[in-house]
Amino acid sequence: MSFEIVEQKNRSKAGAELLDFARKLYPICRSITGSGIRETLRLIGERIPLKTFNVPTGTQVFDWNVPKEWNIQDAYIKDSNGERILDFQKSNLHVLNYSTPVHTIMPLSELKPHLFTLPQHPNWIPYKTSYYKEDWGFCLAHDQMLKLEDGRYEVCIDSTLRDGHLTYGECFIPGKASDEILISCHACHPSLANDNLSGLAVATFLAEQLSGLRLRYSYRFLFIPGTIGAITWLAQNRDTAKRIRHGLVLTCIGDRSSFHYKKSRQDNAEIDRAVAHVLKHSDPSAEIIPFSPYGYDERQYCSPGFNLPVGCLMRSVWGTFPEYHTSADNLDFLSADSLAESLSVCASVFGVLENNWRYRNLAPFCEPQLGRRGLYHSTGGSAPAFEIEARLWVLNLSDGTRSLLDIAEQSGISFSVIRDGAELLESNGLLEKVEPA
Numbered sequence: 001m002s003f004e005i006v007e008q009k010n011r012s013k014a015g016a017e018l019l020d021f022a023r024k025l026y027p028i029c030r031s032i033t034g035s036g037i038r039e040t041l042r043l044i045g046e047r048i049p050l051k052t053f054n055v056p057t058g059t060q061v062f063d064w065n066v067p068k069e070w071n072i073q074d075a076y077i078k079d080s081n082g083e084r085i086l087d088f089q090k091s092n093l094h095v096l097n098y099s100t101p102v103h104t105i106m107p108l109s110e111l112k113p114h115l116f117t118l119p120q121h122p123n124w125i126p127y128k129t130s131y132y133k134e135d136w137g138f139c140l141a142h143d144q145m146l147k148l149e150d151g152r153y154e155v156c157i158d159s160t161l162r163d164g165h166l167t168y169g170e171c172f173i174p175g176k177a178s179d180e181i182l183i184s185c186h187a188c189h190p191s192l193a194n195d196n197l198s199g200l201a202v203a204t205f206l207a208e209q210l211s212g213l214r215l216r217y218s219y220r221f222l223f224i225p226g227t228i229g230a231i232t233w234l235a236q237n238r239d240t241a242k243r244i245r246h247g248l249v250l251t252c253i254g255d256r257s258s259f260h261y262k263k264s265r266q267d268n269a270e271i272d273r274a275v276a277h278v279l280k281h282s283d284p285s286a287e288i289i290p291f292s293p294y295g296y297d298e299r300q301y302c303s304p305g306f307n308l309p310v311g312c313l314m315r316s317v318w319g320t321f322p323e324y325h326t327s328a329d330n331l332d333f334l335s336a337d338s339l340a341e342s343l344s345v346c347a348s349v350f351g352v353l354e355n356n357w358r359y360r361n362l363a364p365f366c367e368p369q370l371g372r373r374g375l376y377h378s379t380g381g382s383a384p385a386f387e388i389e390a391r392l393w394v395l396n397l398s399d400g401t402r403s404l405l406d407i408a409e410q411s412g413i414s415f416s417v418i419r420d421g422a423e424l425l426e427s428n429g430l431l432e433k434v435e436p437a
């Protein structure tokens, strides 16, 4: 079973398709509840088998309650000539996400406390939310705000905030084992590309490609609103959570930065080692960062009561790049190549987890004679030393306690070469697989 899903020659095709999918989702005004996230899930559901769940407003989930459902039709500010000087139809970032409805006329002095800008990037619109405090507001370019003249403005936010549902989507792909790999991404940001759409696109394509394979693990993909979605899912799926053996939160994985991987709270879980190994062999500039209790939904999965082995894969680290949570996190900020490479890295990580078996050497007294078995030259004919080296490492360290990832780490040889070596030795009767306890 090969997990090198995205071969080099298919990279540009995969990248273009990922970017197209992000483009399709980009205009939707998403939030933690409401029709925007539902429409997003509907489009994801056109590609993969997605089950959606609706949890009613007021449902208690641990220390939280599912909030009211927010929907928005339109919003604007009109000047005294009746011109829309700010228009939700042009950018959904213009509205403070979760704004309560308002329709009134007011002087600039009264309007100003409801305007949010980003003075350090005067042409960008900031992305702001007010989920848990009822408020209304507009976000706009700082330069535009400076040009507003005194006078009276018509202010309208045509939104509703009512009892309804929190909606999330789940795609379950069964494998041989009931043990699960969790892939989680948030689907609650409006027109923001790297922060939300990159994760959604890569997760959707991963689910699509895994669907056709025979799998060791079962895979569960969650498309959820950030924070409250993960808390809701964990509250309602405590038994399922016990089956999670490895997990990844995917966010900000479409920009041009090198990779960053934030480790799980367990610090040295198999997923942490698998990602570090894959990145070491694919992106020399990648950085591994320690766990911290702030970030995306790994915060919930790694809360002490669950302490699941779930890390967070990023390119640029959330909150640290200037475009983060602004209108500059747009489709141009994404790169098709980066998206394709992120897809490929995730697939390679799954490849490690799927194939990380332990073996026992059946001929442990001195080296078996590889040449006699045709194993002292490469399968391709000529003999790249590393293939032979990999076989010797596998034979030497396969004492039934070390996994192939242990051997890959100790030898410095990439997992896929170690795995190929082990499979070849097994088929030649020199190794046997040790079934996990």
Ligand SMILES: [Zn+2]
Pocket (backbone or CB within 6 Å): 189, 195, 325
């Ligand atoms: Zn965000």
